[in-house]
Amino acid sequence: MQARDWVIDVLVAGLAYLFGCGQLLITASSIIIQDVAFRQLLGAVSVMPTQEVYIALAVTTAPLVLRRLLPWPVFLFSLASFLVLQYNLVGLSFTVIGPAIAIYTIVEERGISQGVAAGIIAVIGLLFVVPLDDPTSVAVFTRFQNIAFVVTAVIAGYAYRTHRAYVKATEARAAEAERTREEEAARRVEEERVRIAREVHDITAHSLSAVAVQAAAAERLIDRNPQAAKEAIATVRATAKTSLDDIRSMIGVLRHGDDPAETMPTRGTNHLPDLVDYLKDAGIDATFAERGYDRAIVPAHIDMGLFGIAREACTNMVKHSNARHARLTLTLEGGVASLEVADDGRGSGTATADGTLPRGADGGGHGIQGMAERTRLLGGTFEAGDSADGGFRIRASIPLRGTADS
Incomplete structure (x- = not known):
């Protein structure tokens, strides 16, 4: 007492x-x-x-x-x-x-x-x-x-x-409710860190592939066509700058202190034409088509997720497929947004449900698995494998309703 x-x-x-x-x-x-x-x-x-x-x-x-x-x-x-x-x-x-x-x-x-x-x-x-x-x-x-x-x-x-x-x-x-809220907040922070790490990986892999392609082109053309080599080097510089800006915007939210975080809108499917240009610069004849896709209807987290999948698919294509032609198709039908990326390059077999290829055809990395995981987290289905007419095809289908929050 x-x-x-x-x-x-x-x-x-x-x-x-x-x-x-x-x-x-x-x-x-x-x-x-x-x-x-x-x-x-x-x-x-x-x-x-x-x-x-x-x-x-x-x-x-x-x-x-x-x-x-x-x-x-x-x-x-x-x-x-x-x-x-x-x-x-x-x-x-x-x-x-x-x-x-x-x-x-x-x-x-x-x-x-x-x-x-x-x-x-x-x-x-x-x-x-x-x-x-x-x-x-x-x-x-x-x-x-x-x-x-x-x-x-x-x-x-x-x-x-x-x-x-x-x-x-x-x-x-x-x-208990306060403890649960703190645990939930910590879990969401951890998920956000994982998402940022995945985005940084995608951006880095995509940009370095573009830099490598343009640098190789500049090396071949520097003696025969200095002007073309100069343009390739300019592309390398612009790609590197854009990549750095993207990485800063992704990890800026992790900074602490009084300085405000650097932010910019995350890219969505409206930037898919940029991926087509990226493939063309890499020597792949690429096309892009939309079928009934309405960005005003599709939730932002699904739209950004589809772009991330497309970027990773294009990066893998440049690095591993030896393709000459590629096709990107974006559709919205029956409340399901779908992305298909197909090429006529070297086949890699059919991936399992978790995105694992039988022969590790993605160069030993985690590109296919990352795309499969991103699709799963959005509540969709993912397919990856050799197409019937040769080449390799990935398809991600995500329903607009009932998806997990991103």
């Missing part, structure tokens, strides 16, 4: 003593009922309690200072003192406030079963230990008032214990 608890219990014992003194004065004097005949009819004596009576009353309430440390000993001592006091001072009506508060403490600290047991003991003592000489006296009223105090103490203790348990459970649920 802390100092505050001791102060409270001292105040409780003091207030209980004052309450008992007040009732003793009311029933033993003519303060309230001043008519002598009526008081005699009720059997009430008209005598002022002596100092010894007040001391005896204090014995029934003083132990309440220890009520939370020793609830049962305090109750038994307080009840026994009350019964002895009431038995020996016939004609004076005492209140059972001390034992009642002790019963309340037992219910609050030990539970309803022990509280009911203490209440039964108190009621038996009130009914049978103290004799009732005159059934018409005011003592009858005081006796049943004391029984009512005991019952009220049991009910009040149970009510407070229930309330305290409810508050504790509510606080526990709130703490």
Whole structure:
């Protein structure tokens, strides 16, 4: 117990003593009922309690200072003192406030079963230990008032214990909800970091492939066609600059401090013509077609996901396929957005559901697996494998409704 608890219990014992003194004065004097005949009819004596009576009353309430440390000993001592006091001072009506508060403490600290047991003991003592000489006296009223105090103490203790348990459970649920929110926030941060890492991988692989192609072209043309070589080098510089800007925009959200993060809109399928130009610069005759695709209908996270898949597919095509022709097709039909990237290059077999190729035809990297995982996270289906007329084809189909948040 802390100092505050001791102060409270001292105040409780003091207030209980004052309450008992007040009732003793009311029933033993003519303060309230001043008519002598009526008081005699009720059997009430008209005598002022002596100092010894007040001391005896204090014995029934003083132990309440220890009520939370020793609830049962305090109750038994307080009840026994009350019964002895009431038995020996016939004609004076005492209140059972001390034992009642002790019963309340037992219910609050030990539970309803022990509280009911203490209440039964108190009621038996009130009914049978103290004799009732005159059934018409005011003592009858005081006796049943004391029984009512005991019952009220049991009910009040149970009510407070229930309330305290409810508050504790509510606080526990709130703490659990807060912990769950923190875990969910941490999970979303981790997912965002994984997504950023995937985007950085896609951007880097795509850009380095373009730089390698243009650098090789510049190397071949520098002696025969300096102007074309100069254009290839300019393309290398522009591609590198764009890639750096993209990477800064992706990882800018991870920065800490007062500087604002660098941001720019993430690319969507409206940049697919840029991928076609990228393939053409790599020596692949590429075409792009849209069939009913409406960007105003397709959610932004699906649109950006499709572009990321297309970028990775084009990067793999330049690095591994030796293709001469390629076709990019974007469609929206029946509430499903689909992307198809096909080429006439070297086949690689058919990928499994998780994007694993039988011969590791993506150069030992994770390009196909990354596309498959991205599609799965968006709630769609992914296919990758050799096409019937030769070459390699990937197809990602994502429903517009019921997809996971990105």
